[in-house]
Amino acid sequence: MPTDARESEILSWLEQQQAPMLELLGALVNTDSGSFDQEGVARAGHVIEAHLMGRNLPCELIAQGDGSVSIRSTLPSREPAASNAHVLLLGHRDTVFPKGTAAERPFRVENGRAYGPGVADMKAGLVMNAFVLEAFARAGGAARPLVALFTSDEEIASPASRATIEAAARGARAVFNAEPGRPSGNIVSGRKGAMFLTVEVTGKAAHSGSSHDQGISAIEELCRKVQALHTLTDYTTGTTVNVGLITGGQSVNTVAPRAEAKVDVRFKTMAAMAEAEAAIEAVLGHTHLRDTTTKITAKAAFLPLEQTPASQALFDLYVAAAAELGMTVGGEYTGGSADSGFTAAVGAPTVCGTGPIGEKAHSPDEVCHVETLIPRAKALALAILRLDA
Ligand SMILES: [Zn+2]
Numbered sequence: 435m436p437t438d439a440r441e442s443e444i445l446s447w448l449e450q451q452q453a454p455m456l457e458l459l460g461a462l463v464n465t466d467s468g469s470f471d472q473e474g475v476a477r478a479g480h481v482i483e484a485h486l487m488g489r490n491l492p493c494e495l496i497a498q499g500d501g502s503v504s505i506r507s508t509l510p511s512r513e514p515a516a517s518n519a520h521v522l523l524l525g526h527r528d529t530v531f532p533k534g535t536a537a538e539r540p541f542r543v544e545n546g547r548a549y550g551p552g553v554a555d556m557k558a559g560l561v562m563n564a565f566v567l568e569a570f571a572r573a574g575g576a577a578r579p580l581v582a583l584f585t586s587d588e589e590i591a592s593p594a595s596r597a598t599i600e601a602a603a604r605g606a607r608a609v610f611n612a613e614p615g616r617p618s619g620n621i622v623s624g625r626k627g628a629m630f631l632t633v634e635v636t637g638k639a640a641h642s643g644s645s646h647d648q649g650i651s652a653i654e655e656l657c658r659k660v661q662a663l664h665t666l667t668d669y670t671t672g673t674t675v676n677v678g679l680i681t682g683g684q685s686v687n688t689v690a691p692r693a694e695a696k697v698d699v700r701f702k703t704m705a706a707m708a709e710a711e712a713a714i715e716a717v718l719g720h721t722h723l724r725d726t727t728t729k730i731t732a733k734a735a736f737l738p739l740e741q742t743p744a745s746q747a748l749f750d751l752y753v754a755a756a757a758e759l760g761m762t763v764g765g766e767y768t769g770g771s772a773d774s775g776f777t778a779a780v781g782a783p784t785v786c787g788t789g790p791i792g793e794k795a796h797s798p799d800e801v802c803h804v805e806t807l808i809p810r811a812k813a814l815a816l817a818i819l820r821l822d823a
Pocket of ligand 1: 555556772
Protein backbone atom coordinates (compact mmCIF):
# COMPACT_ATOMS: atom_id res chain seq x y z
CA MET A 435 0.00 0.00 0.00
CA PRO A 436 1.48 3.43 -0.86
CA THR A 437 2.23 5.71 2.07
CA ASP A 438 -0.52 8.22 1.33
CA ALA A 439 -3.15 5.52 0.99
CA ARG A 440 -2.07 3.97 4.26
CA GLU A 441 -2.15 7.35 5.95
CA SER A 442 -5.62 8.18 4.75
CA GLU A 443 -6.85 4.69 5.65
CA ILE A 444 -5.59 5.15 9.22
CA LEU A 445 -7.02 8.64 9.62
CA SER A 446 -10.37 7.89 8.02
CA TRP A 447 -10.83 4.71 10.06
CA LEU A 448 -10.19 6.73 13.25
CA GLU A 449 -12.80 9.26 12.14
CA GLN A 450 -15.47 6.56 12.30
CA GLN A 451 -14.67 5.44 15.84
CA GLN A 452 -16.42 7.92 18.11
CA ALA A 453 -19.23 5.54 19.14
CA PRO A 454 -17.02 2.54 19.99
CA MET A 455 -14.53 4.84 21.69
CA LEU A 456 -17.27 6.21 23.94
CA GLU A 457 -18.50 2.70 24.62
CA LEU A 458 -15.07 1.57 25.80
CA LEU A 459 -14.64 4.80 27.77
CA GLY A 460 -17.95 4.19 29.54
CA ALA A 461 -16.98 0.62 30.43
CA LEU A 462 -13.67 1.81 31.86
CA VAL A 463 -15.11 4.75 33.80
CA ASN A 464 -17.81 2.54 35.29
CA THR A 465 -15.11 0.19 36.58
CA ASP A 466 -13.71 1.78 39.74
CA SER A 467 -9.94 1.54 39.78
CA GLY A 468 -8.54 3.65 42.61
CA SER A 469 -4.82 3.06 43.03
CA PHE A 470 -5.32 1.32 46.37
CA ASP A 471 -8.16 -0.85 45.05
CA GLN A 472 -6.01 -3.55 43.44
CA GLU A 473 -8.97 -5.67 42.51
CA GLY A 474 -10.58 -2.69 40.77
CA VAL A 475 -7.38 -1.85 38.89
CA ALA A 476 -7.30 -5.51 37.82
CA ARG A 477 -10.93 -5.31 36.65
CA ALA A 478 -10.17 -2.20 34.59
CA GLY A 479 -7.37 -4.32 33.14
CA HIS A 480 -9.85 -7.03 32.18
CA VAL A 481 -11.91 -4.43 30.29
CA ILE A 482 -8.81 -3.50 28.28
CA GLU A 483 -7.79 -7.12 27.74
CA ALA A 484 -11.26 -8.03 26.51
CA HIS A 485 -11.22 -5.05 24.16
CA LEU A 486 -7.79 -5.89 22.73
CA MET A 487 -8.56 -9.57 22.33
CA GLY A 488 -11.99 -8.85 20.84
CA ARG A 489 -10.22 -6.88 18.14
CA ASN A 490 -7.45 -9.40 17.53
CA LEU A 491 -4.78 -7.16 19.00
CA PRO A 492 -1.87 -8.70 20.91
CA CYS A 493 -2.22 -8.69 24.69
CA GLU A 494 0.34 -9.71 27.29
CA LEU A 495 0.17 -9.41 31.05
CA ILE A 496 3.34 -8.30 32.82
CA ALA A 497 3.42 -9.43 36.44
CA GLN A 498 4.64 -6.81 38.93
CA GLY A 499 6.07 -7.06 42.42
CA ASP A 500 2.87 -6.26 44.29
CA GLY A 501 0.74 -8.84 42.46
CA SER A 502 -0.60 -6.29 39.98
CA VAL A 503 -0.11 -6.43 36.24
CA SER A 504 0.56 -4.01 33.45
CA ILE A 505 -0.95 -4.87 30.08
CA ARG A 506 1.23 -4.61 27.02
CA SER A 507 0.11 -4.80 23.43
CA THR A 508 2.94 -4.97 20.90
CA LEU A 509 2.26 -4.48 17.21
CA PRO A 510 5.20 -5.60 15.10
CA SER A 511 6.51 -3.20 12.49
CA ARG A 512 5.22 -3.44 8.95
CA GLU A 513 8.63 -4.23 7.53
CA PRO A 514 10.57 -6.06 10.20
CA ALA A 515 13.92 -4.39 10.70
CA ALA A 516 15.79 -5.24 13.85
CA SER A 517 17.18 -1.73 14.15
CA ASN A 518 13.78 -0.06 14.16
CA ALA A 519 13.37 1.49 17.57
CA HIS A 520 9.79 1.20 18.81
CA VAL A 521 7.17 3.76 19.74
CA LEU A 522 5.61 3.56 23.20
CA LEU A 523 2.03 4.66 23.87
CA LEU A 524 1.76 5.01 27.63
CA GLY A 525 -1.17 5.26 30.02
CA HIS A 526 -2.30 4.35 33.53
CA ARG A 527 -5.48 2.49 34.48
CA ASP A 528 -5.69 3.66 38.08
CA THR A 529 -7.53 6.74 39.32
CA VAL A 530 -7.56 8.74 42.54
CA PHE A 531 -11.16 7.75 43.31
CA PRO A 532 -12.12 5.09 45.85
CA LYS A 533 -14.33 2.08 45.24
CA GLY A 534 -17.97 3.10 44.97
CA THR A 535 -17.38 6.39 43.13
CA ALA A 536 -18.57 5.02 39.77
CA ALA A 537 -21.85 3.90 41.34
CA GLU A 538 -22.33 7.38 42.83
CA ARG A 539 -21.61 9.21 39.61
CA PRO A 540 -21.50 6.82 36.68
CA PHE A 541 -20.25 7.68 33.22
CA ARG A 542 -22.45 10.10 31.36
CA VAL A 543 -22.20 12.36 28.35
CA GLU A 544 -23.99 15.68 28.40
CA ASN A 545 -23.60 18.55 25.95
CA GLY A 546 -20.41 17.17 24.51
CA ARG A 547 -18.78 16.61 27.88
CA ALA A 548 -18.10 13.18 29.36
CA TYR A 549 -18.20 12.80 33.14
CA GLY A 550 -17.23 10.14 35.66
CA PRO A 551 -14.26 9.15 37.81
CA GLY A 552 -11.04 9.11 35.82
CA VAL A 553 -12.80 10.01 32.56
CA ALA A 554 -10.05 12.44 31.56
CA ASP A 555 -7.21 11.29 33.83
CA MET A 556 -6.75 9.13 32.04
CA LYS A 557 -9.25 6.61 30.78
CA ALA A 558 -9.93 8.67 27.65
CA GLY A 559 -6.19 8.50 26.94
CA LEU A 560 -6.23 4.70 27.28
CA VAL A 561 -9.13 4.50 24.84
CA MET A 562 -7.31 6.77 22.40
CA ASN A 563 -4.13 4.69 22.57
CA ALA A 564 -6.04 1.43 22.03
CA PHE A 565 -7.79 2.81 18.96
CA VAL A 566 -4.63 4.30 17.48
CA LEU A 567 -2.95 0.93 17.91
CA GLU A 568 -5.85 -0.77 16.14
CA ALA A 569 -5.81 1.77 13.31
CA PHE A 570 -2.21 0.80 12.60
CA ALA A 571 -2.95 -2.91 13.00
CA ARG A 572 -5.67 -2.64 10.35
CA ALA A 573 -3.25 -0.90 7.99
CA GLY A 574 -0.67 -3.65 8.40
CA GLY A 575 1.39 -2.02 11.13
CA ALA A 576 3.55 1.09 11.45
CA ALA A 577 7.07 1.55 10.17
CA ARG A 578 8.23 0.76 13.70
CA PRO A 579 6.90 -1.59 16.35
CA LEU A 580 4.14 0.08 18.36
CA VAL A 581 3.83 -0.79 22.02
CA ALA A 582 0.83 0.27 24.10
CA LEU A 583 1.28 -0.08 27.85
CA PHE A 584 -1.57 0.11 30.37
CA THR A 585 -0.08 0.47 33.85
CA SER A 586 -1.50 0.07 37.33
CA ASP A 587 -0.44 2.73 39.85
CA GLU A 588 0.56 6.12 38.44
CA GLU A 589 -1.49 8.13 40.91
CA ILE A 590 0.73 6.89 43.73
CA ALA A 591 3.97 7.43 41.79
CA SER A 592 4.04 3.96 40.16
CA PRO A 593 5.86 1.93 42.82
CA ALA A 594 4.92 -1.32 41.04
CA SER A 595 4.76 -0.16 37.40
CA ARG A 596 7.91 1.93 37.34
CA ALA A 597 10.24 -0.93 36.38
CA THR A 598 7.78 -2.05 33.67
CA ILE A 599 7.59 1.49 32.30
CA GLU A 600 11.35 1.97 32.29
CA ALA A 601 11.88 -1.37 30.55
CA ALA A 602 9.25 -0.49 27.94
CA ALA A 603 10.78 2.95 27.33
CA ARG A 604 14.41 1.89 27.01
CA GLY A 605 15.58 2.34 23.45
CA ALA A 606 12.25 3.79 22.27
CA ARG A 607 12.27 6.22 19.36
CA ALA A 608 9.37 8.09 20.96
CA VAL A 609 7.09 7.94 23.99
CA PHE A 610 3.64 9.50 23.88
CA ASN A 611 2.03 9.62 27.31
CA ALA A 612 -1.73 10.09 26.93
CA GLU A 613 -2.36 12.12 30.07
CA PRO A 614 -5.19 14.60 29.42
CA GLY A 615 -4.52 17.47 27.04
CA ARG A 616 -4.69 20.91 28.62
CA PRO A 617 -7.95 22.90 28.31
CA SER A 618 -6.15 25.11 25.77
CA GLY A 619 -5.45 22.04 23.62
CA ASN A 620 -1.78 22.24 24.50
CA ILE A 621 0.31 19.24 25.38
CA VAL A 622 2.86 19.04 28.18
CA SER A 623 6.46 19.74 27.27
CA GLY A 624 7.90 19.60 30.76
CA ARG A 625 6.91 18.44 34.21
CA LYS A 626 8.37 18.77 37.64
CA GLY A 627 9.45 15.67 39.46
CA ALA A 628 7.97 14.94 42.88
CA MET A 629 8.98 13.13 46.01
CA PHE A 630 6.54 12.10 48.71
CA LEU A 631 7.95 11.36 52.14
CA THR A 632 6.47 10.22 55.40
CA VAL A 633 8.56 11.42 58.34
CA GLU A 634 8.06 9.96 61.78
CA VAL A 635 9.40 11.49 64.98
CA THR A 636 9.50 9.54 68.22
CA GLY A 637 9.80 11.24 71.62
CA LYS A 638 8.80 10.08 75.07
CA ALA A 639 5.35 10.08 76.67
CA ALA A 640 4.83 11.58 80.11
CA HIS A 641 1.91 13.00 82.12
CA SER A 642 1.88 16.67 81.25
CA GLY A 643 0.80 17.64 84.79
CA SER A 644 2.63 15.36 87.17
CA SER A 645 5.80 14.57 85.22
CA HIS A 646 6.16 17.09 82.40
CA ASP A 647 9.94 17.11 82.75
CA GLN A 648 10.11 13.37 82.04
CA GLY A 649 8.59 13.75 78.58
CA ILE A 650 10.15 14.58 75.24
CA SER A 651 7.73 16.13 72.79
CA ALA A 652 7.77 14.57 69.35
CA ILE A 653 5.40 17.32 68.27
CA GLU A 654 7.86 20.04 69.17
CA GLU A 655 10.69 18.26 67.41
CA LEU A 656 8.56 17.78 64.31
CA CYS A 657 7.38 21.40 64.27
CA ARG A 658 10.94 22.66 64.36
CA LYS A 659 11.80 20.38 61.47
CA VAL A 660 8.74 21.49 59.49
CA GLN A 661 9.94 25.08 59.69
CA ALA A 662 13.37 24.08 58.46
CA LEU A 663 11.87 21.98 55.67
CA HIS A 664 9.75 24.87 54.46
CA THR A 665 12.79 27.13 54.17
CA LEU A 666 14.05 24.78 51.43
CA THR A 667 11.44 26.17 49.03
CA ASP A 668 13.09 28.28 46.35
CA TYR A 669 10.83 29.69 43.65
CA THR A 670 13.80 30.80 41.56
CA THR A 671 14.92 27.19 41.02
CA GLY A 672 11.39 25.81 41.18
CA THR A 673 12.07 23.54 44.14
CA THR A 674 9.22 23.51 46.63
CA VAL A 675 8.66 21.69 49.90
CA ASN A 676 5.20 21.36 51.36
CA VAL A 677 4.33 19.57 54.58
CA GLY A 678 0.73 18.86 53.68
CA LEU A 679 -0.32 16.64 56.57
CA ILE A 680 0.74 16.30 60.17
CA THR A 681 -0.57 14.02 62.86
CA GLY A 682 0.68 13.23 66.30
CA GLY A 683 0.26 13.10 70.02
CA GLN A 684 -1.71 10.85 72.29
CA SER A 685 -3.92 13.10 74.42
CA VAL A 686 -3.99 16.74 75.41
CA ASN A 687 -2.48 15.90 78.79
CA THR A 688 0.36 13.74 77.49
CA VAL A 689 3.72 14.98 76.26
CA ALA A 690 3.55 13.71 72.69
CA PRO A 691 5.45 10.46 72.16
CA ARG A 692 4.98 10.43 68.40
CA ALA A 693 4.33 12.74 65.48
CA GLU A 694 4.25 12.27 61.74
CA ALA A 695 4.41 14.53 58.71
CA LYS A 696 3.76 13.90 55.05
CA VAL A 697 6.01 15.95 52.85
CA ASP A 698 5.65 16.82 49.16
CA VAL A 699 8.82 17.94 47.39
CA ARG A 700 8.85 19.21 43.77
CA PHE A 701 11.85 19.92 41.56
CA LYS A 702 12.59 20.71 37.92
CA THR A 703 15.70 18.66 37.27
CA MET A 704 17.42 15.51 38.44
CA ALA A 705 20.20 17.69 39.86
CA ALA A 706 17.66 19.70 41.86
CA MET A 707 16.18 16.42 43.10
CA ALA A 708 19.56 15.30 44.44
CA GLU A 709 20.09 18.67 46.09
CA ALA A 710 16.67 18.60 47.71
CA GLU A 711 17.21 15.06 48.98
CA ALA A 712 20.52 16.02 50.56
CA ALA A 713 19.04 19.16 52.14
CA ILE A 714 16.09 17.21 53.56
CA GLU A 715 18.39 14.58 55.00
CA ALA A 716 20.41 17.33 56.70
CA VAL A 717 17.24 18.86 58.18
CA LEU A 718 15.98 15.52 59.43
CA GLY A 719 19.41 14.57 60.75
CA HIS A 720 19.64 17.62 62.95
CA THR A 721 18.11 16.81 66.33
CA HIS A 722 16.66 19.70 68.33
CA LEU A 723 15.35 17.85 71.38
CA ARG A 724 17.74 15.35 72.87
CA ASP A 725 16.64 11.70 72.59
CA THR A 726 14.09 12.17 69.88
CA THR A 727 14.52 10.03 66.78
CA THR A 728 13.42 10.94 63.28
CA LYS A 729 13.12 8.62 60.38
CA ILE A 730 11.65 8.48 56.89
CA THR A 731 9.13 5.64 56.92
CA ALA A 732 7.88 5.89 53.34
CA LYS A 733 9.19 7.43 50.17
CA ALA A 734 7.98 7.56 46.59
CA ALA A 735 9.20 9.65 43.71
CA PHE A 736 8.42 10.77 40.20
CA LEU A 737 11.32 11.93 38.08
CA PRO A 738 11.03 15.27 36.27
CA LEU A 739 10.25 15.42 32.56
CA GLU A 740 13.24 17.50 31.55
CA GLN A 741 13.21 19.12 28.16
CA THR A 742 16.04 17.54 26.18
CA PRO A 743 16.81 18.36 22.53
CA ALA A 744 15.40 14.94 21.53
CA SER A 745 12.15 15.53 23.45
CA GLN A 746 11.94 19.04 21.99
CA ALA A 747 12.29 17.58 18.49
CA LEU A 748 9.51 15.07 19.21
CA PHE A 749 7.36 17.87 20.58
CA ASP A 750 7.95 19.90 17.37
CA LEU A 751 7.06 16.86 15.28
CA TYR A 752 3.78 16.33 17.17
CA VAL A 753 2.88 20.02 16.88
CA ALA A 754 3.56 19.94 13.14
CA ALA A 755 1.44 16.79 12.72
CA ALA A 756 -1.43 18.43 14.64
CA ALA A 757 -1.06 21.55 12.48
CA GLU A 758 -1.45 19.44 9.33
CA LEU A 759 -4.85 18.46 10.74
CA GLY A 760 -5.73 22.08 11.42
CA MET A 761 -5.07 21.97 15.16
CA THR A 762 -3.02 24.57 16.97
CA VAL A 763 -1.10 22.91 19.76
CA GLY A 764 1.48 24.51 22.01
CA GLY A 765 3.49 23.29 24.96
CA GLU A 766 2.96 23.93 28.64
CA TYR A 767 5.12 23.35 31.65
CA THR A 768 3.37 21.92 34.69
CA GLY A 769 4.30 21.29 38.29
CA GLY A 770 2.23 18.09 38.19
CA SER A 771 4.22 14.87 37.84
CA ALA A 772 3.62 11.76 35.75
CA ASP A 773 5.15 8.57 34.38
CA SER A 774 6.62 10.55 31.48
CA GLY A 775 9.44 11.57 33.84
CA PHE A 776 10.52 7.91 34.10
CA THR A 777 10.58 7.44 30.33
CA ALA A 778 12.49 10.69 29.76
CA ALA A 779 15.00 9.71 32.45
CA VAL A 780 15.93 6.50 30.60
CA GLY A 781 16.70 8.64 27.56
CA ALA A 782 13.55 8.11 25.49
CA PRO A 783 12.28 11.22 23.68
CA THR A 784 8.98 11.89 25.44
CA VAL A 785 5.96 14.10 25.13
CA CYS A 786 3.08 14.07 27.57
CA GLY A 787 -0.53 15.22 27.65
CA THR A 788 -1.38 13.88 24.19
CA GLY A 789 -4.71 12.52 25.43
CA PRO A 790 -8.13 14.02 24.74
CA ILE A 791 -8.63 17.37 26.42
CA GLY A 792 -9.66 17.15 30.06
CA GLU A 793 -10.35 19.51 32.92
CA LYS A 794 -10.65 19.39 36.71
CA ALA A 795 -8.85 16.06 37.09
CA HIS A 796 -8.92 14.53 40.59
CA SER A 797 -12.20 16.32 41.37
CA PRO A 798 -15.88 15.38 41.14
CA ASP A 799 -16.20 17.91 38.28
CA GLU A 800 -13.67 16.12 36.08
CA VAL A 801 -14.69 16.28 32.40
CA CYS A 802 -13.40 15.08 29.08
CA HIS A 803 -14.14 17.08 25.93
CA VAL A 804 -15.75 14.41 23.77
CA GLU A 805 -15.19 16.27 20.49
CA THR A 806 -11.43 15.97 21.03
CA LEU A 807 -11.31 12.14 21.17
CA ILE A 808 -10.93 11.74 17.43
CA PRO A 809 -8.76 14.78 16.61
CA ARG A 810 -6.29 13.83 19.34
CA ALA A 811 -6.24 10.23 18.11
CA LYS A 812 -5.59 11.46 14.57
CA ALA A 813 -2.83 13.83 15.71
CA LEU A 814 -1.13 10.98 17.56
CA ALA A 815 -1.44 8.65 14.57
CA LEU A 816 -0.07 11.28 12.20
CA ALA A 817 2.82 12.06 14.56
CA ILE A 818 3.70 8.34 14.54
CA LEU A 819 3.53 8.32 10.73
CA ARG A 820 5.68 11.45 10.51
CA LEU A 821 8.45 9.89 12.60
CA ASP A 822 9.47 8.13 9.41
CA ALA A 823 8.29 10.59 6.79
ZN1 LIG B 1 -2.94 10.75 35.08
